[in-house]
Amino acid sequence: MPPQPSPTLTDREAEIMEQLWTLGTATAEEIRHRLSDEPHDSTVRTMLRILETKGFVSHKRSGRSYVYKPLIKREKVQGKTLTDVIRQFFSGSPHELVLRLLEEEQLSVDELDDLMNQFQQGRKK
Template sequence: MKELTKAEEQVMQILWDLKKGFVKDIIQKMPDPKPAYNTVSTIIRILEQKGFVNHTAYGKTYEYHPIVQKDNYSKFYFNNFLSGYFNGSFEKLVSFFAKENDLDIKDMDELMKHVKDDLKQDTDE
């Protein structure tokens, strides 16, 4: 899997939310100032070449849908981020986060409680 550019990721985020859509649908969900139709169309074609998107043809019009799930890309992106900035160490990431946000032991305990609750919910499902 390849890492996406900011523009590609923006289009993918919209397409993940929409589940499927035409270029005009994607543009409609983009913030102002809206990019040109050809710009979004080009980004979609690049995403298709990278294996993130496929399409269904209706004559000359294409409806696009993601073929890479958001969760899969999130894991890939996070692992790249972790290895690129923290030498693959989750502990270094957490330490950095705690220092940058002036978290004390009480705050860290509260975070751990939330993590434990989330993990418990995942195993209960």
Template structure:
């Protein structure tokens, strides 16, 4: 899976949220200051080239939709983060975040309970 720039990922977040959207719809949901139409249109075309979005013609325009699920992108991003920064060790990543974010043991226990619920 190709990597997204910060701007591409921001636009992609709106595509995932809206499920189907024209460029104008995406811009409408963005916070101020809103980017120019041409900027978002260019980013959408790049996302299309990278295989993240598809489109359907609608009148003179296009309606865009995600071709890559948000969960799939999250999974790939997390794998890359763990491999690149924590030598593939999930426990090293958790340890890092516990130290940096002052997580309590009770927080970790709650995370483990949540994980165990999702296994069933």
């Protein structure tokens, strides 16, 4: 039975996962070159092993390289993370989260209207 994914990702783990979700599959070297500060090769390999232990990625050997692929969809991680943030910081209220986004001007009323339209269109499909 595969390990259950840890509920959280560190910033670096999230950055690596973002690259894997974008690329689909990649070697450690391909990922390393796409990261913001091109960390040392061994750092990326260590992080990939940690992600594998947590159940987020798997690998196949291809010649002398390991090719990694995500096991968890981006949307699942987003949903879990958002649920945790709402529970921890907004008393479990999505309403409070949206209100804070509006108050902090992170989301304009026009953007909110656009999101509601997109949401309603998605529900009609």
